[in-house]
Amino acid sequence: MEILSWAGFAGSLLVLFVLARWSVGAGMFAGAAVLGLLTLPPAEVFRALGETLAEPGVWLLSVAVSLIPLIGYALGRTGRMDVLVENLPVSRRLFFGLVPAIFGLLPMPGGALLSAPFLERVGGPRAELRAAINVWFRHTLLLVYPISSSLIAAAKLAGFDVWRVIPYQIPGSALAILVGYFLLLRRVTDDRFQREPSPRKALVPLGVILVAPALDYLLKHALPLSVPEIATVVAVGVSFLLAARGMSTEAWRDSVRESRPWRFGLIVLGMFAYMGVFRASGVSGLIAALPLPPQGLSLGAGFVLGFLTGRIQAPISILIPVYIAKFGGMNPWAFALTYFAVYLGYIISPVHPCLVVSVEYAGTGLGHTVKELLLPTAVTLVLVGLLGSVIL
DSSP states (O other), X not given: OHHHHHHHHHHHHHHHHHHHTTOHHHHHHHHHHHHHHHHXXXXXXXXXXXXXXXXXXXXXXXXXXXXXXXXXXXXXXXXXXXXXXXXXXXXXXXXXXXXXXXXXXXXXXXXXHHHHHHHHHHOOSOHHHHHHHHHHHHTTGGGTOTXXXXXXXXXXXXXXXXXXXXHHHHHHHHHHHHHHHHHTGGGSOOOOOOSSOOHHHHHHHHHHHHHHHHHHHHHHHHSOOSSTHXXXXXXXXXXXXXXXXXXXXXXXXXXXXXXXXXXXXXXXXXXXXXXXXXXXXXXXXXXXXXXXXXXXXXXXXXXXXXXXXXOSXXXXXXXXXXXXXXXXXXXXXXXXXXXXXXXXXXXHOTTOHHHHHHHHHHTOOHHHXXXXXXXXXXXXXXXXXXXXXXXX
8 A cells, every 4th residue: 555655646746747847737736636546535536625625715826826927917018117127227237136036026937038138138248147147036036025926825835824934035035146146246247327217217117016015915914804815816906907007908818818827826726736635645644754854855855856847836836745744844944945945946947947038038058057057056055055954
């Protein structure tokens, strides 16, 4: 029976990782099905799925996550993002770090392609450094952005509200920014390139982006909501409506067709479906018996899985239930270190869409850009490993 359980778990991971190259959500559901059918009677599989997917919070979270990429498409379609970027009163060096970070708040597959044209327009460093900076800084603020779809779903999977884990995510985000600055950004000339930027014009589109986390926080802390995800849906919905002001019906249709927002919602449902089947399968007991140190599981496995998949959601969906099964729970520090390790592997993965499109747009080679990213990734991983050895 144990052999069959291990085979079911291994088979589910294989199916999940293979299908995640095309659809993370579909990979999650397929992995849950394989795990369930090899470890549970069919009736138990349906019961586990039913109990997990019957939670209103899961469906509301799925809706909220589906709306998030539409905000980015709406800002781009209406030209408001161009207004924001063109009126930032910063030097060339800060522009290279800030613009990818701002675009990173609007997550979408290969989204680094949105910021790449602006870096090319400004010019300065050689192509492989431009591509590396675009990839690195695009993701630094996502570690602490409370409307990040990956972070929201991962926090809920671990049993936390996203605002609970944000303070523990700050050190990782700050470390990524500092390492990126000293090893990448400081090599960009620190001169002025804009003649007459208007910071006032930049405030409106920036406000549209920031209204979502602000409203989410206020609603969750001001109202006694039985389902906290209601606040997230309202907050993201308001941000989307503000971003889409003035868009025609045809533009709305194009945005939905291009962004395919249902993919993001499917990821959330798939993550919780896999979690539900995993809990019911009995594999958690087998894993708990393994002599795994917390550092090896959260940092080592996290980095490797992030690198192999070029994703955050798929590895985190595996690691959180495994960690909880092994150690009986997950505190916010363990969550933050696991998430950050996956993030580092994901950043440098050759199947990471942002890395691939950045390289292509800059007109350089993947190998050259990966070389630029190797040192900051290695330095950051070593520092995080030292931190993990102390607090885990």
